Amino acid sequence: MTSGFIRRAIPGGLLCALRFLLGLVFLHASFGKILDPKTFAENLMVYQIFDSPQLVRYVAVTLPWVEWFCGVFLVLGIFVRSTSALTSCLLVAFLAGMASAMARGLEIQCGCFGSPQENVGPVSLSRDTLFLLTSLAVLLYRPDPFTLRSYLWNRKAVKVSSPAEL
Amino acid sequence: MKIGMGKQHLAAISRILMVDAGIVLLSAGIGIALNRSFVARPRESLVAYTEVGEELNSLSGRESKVSTQISGHALLSEVNRIVASKSMELLDGRSEKDYEAGHIPGAYSLSVAAFDTLFAALADRFPQSTPFLIYCGSGQCGLSRQLAERLQQKGYLRLKIYLGGYNEWFLAGNPVEKGKGLSFR
Numbered sequence: 001m002t003s004g005f006i007r008r009a010i011p012g013g014l015l016c017a018l019r020f021l022l023g024l025v026f027l028h029a030s031f032g033k034i035l036d037p038k039t040f041a042e043n044l045m046v047y048q049i050f051d052s053p054q055l056v057r058y059v060a061v062t063l064p065w066v067e068w069f070c071g072v073f074l075v076l077g078i079f080v081r082s083t084s085a086l087t088s089c090l091l092v093a094f095l096a097g098m099a100s101a102m103a104r105g106l107e108i109q110c111g112c113f114g115s116p117q118e119n120v121g122p123v124s125l126s127r128d129t130l131f132l133l134t135s136l137a138v139l140l141y142r143p144d145p146f147t148l149r150s151y152l153w154n155r156k157a158v159k160v161s162s163p164a165e166l
Numbered sequence: 167m168k169i170g171m172g173k174q175h176l177a178a179i180s181r182i183l184m185v186d187a188g189i190v191l192l193s194a195g196i197g198i199a200l201n202r203s204f205v206a207r208p209r210e211s212l213v214a215y216t217e218v219g220e221e222l223n224s225l226s227g228r229e230s231k232v233s234t235q236i237s238g239h240a241l242l243s244e245v246n247r248i249v250a251s252k253s254m255e256l257l258d259g260r261s262e263k264d265y266e267a268g269h270i271p272g273a274y275s276l277s278v279a280a281f282d283t284l285f286a287a288l289a290d291r292f293p294q295s296t297p298f299l300i301y302c303g304s305g306q307c308g309l310s311r312q313l314a315e316r317l318q319q320k321g322y323l324r325l326k327i328y329l330g331g332y333n334e335w336f337l338a339g340n341p342v343e344k345g346k347g348l349s350f351r
Contacts, residue, residue, distance in 0.1 A: 063193075
């Protein structure tokens, strides 16, 4: 029902663009963290969510690659529903982390894109909320026809149907 | 019909979960494989824990006979305890201007640039057996390491460096003091 509403409300082409943009955002966010996990770990530490430094280190080396895979899959259009479910969960977690930091009065750097320049605040919260809405739209909408998956499926279908056509 | 739809949904959710678990496991595998040394034990400061003597040698890029005598490392939680119990004297190696803008409560300002002028006052006040916790801005600033080296050369050996520094202390929401504070002038 929700899916039907979104399908009516948002054109397929626009959703394809949103999926592509969301993928690029995740790819962009992953690069700095992949290249510098130590700084990302420090950014995670200042949120004061993790008690164990070991856990922080595992999260710091794993999360950027999760973002990278999500980005690649969304851009290419593979596993779109699974990937958008994962990005939605990640964005909810990011939002919860930032909201909790703000509620505790921490003036900390976001570390969202690996860059230490941006502080956690209304701007980062609004931006991630926008990304979450995009991700949910991609999740709830039936995958658009411009994905690599549908391209491969169509090619396969043409190959199978060719002998019969002859 | 409804039962059939339920099964379909369940199968779809299972597929989503399986793919997501695959992505997470693959990411963890790649991330850990590429950063084995960091995951096992970070070479440089992850906020504040590093074996300081070893780092002093490697980061200063030259051999130092005394640097290996610096022992221990300070985590933020440990620094909290030290500040609360006053079990060590805190030294802020940043410039006096930075110190006045904000410093860890109870810390003395001992700028590396003014070390030679201020050291006599420090030596009058604190014997060589005094334990010091030294910090600067962060693990990257290097002033705490320079200050530790200078103090070692003067015979102060009970030194710890807080690599997270003032930035970490401040960003973690800990109390800070502003103004002139404690100085050797």
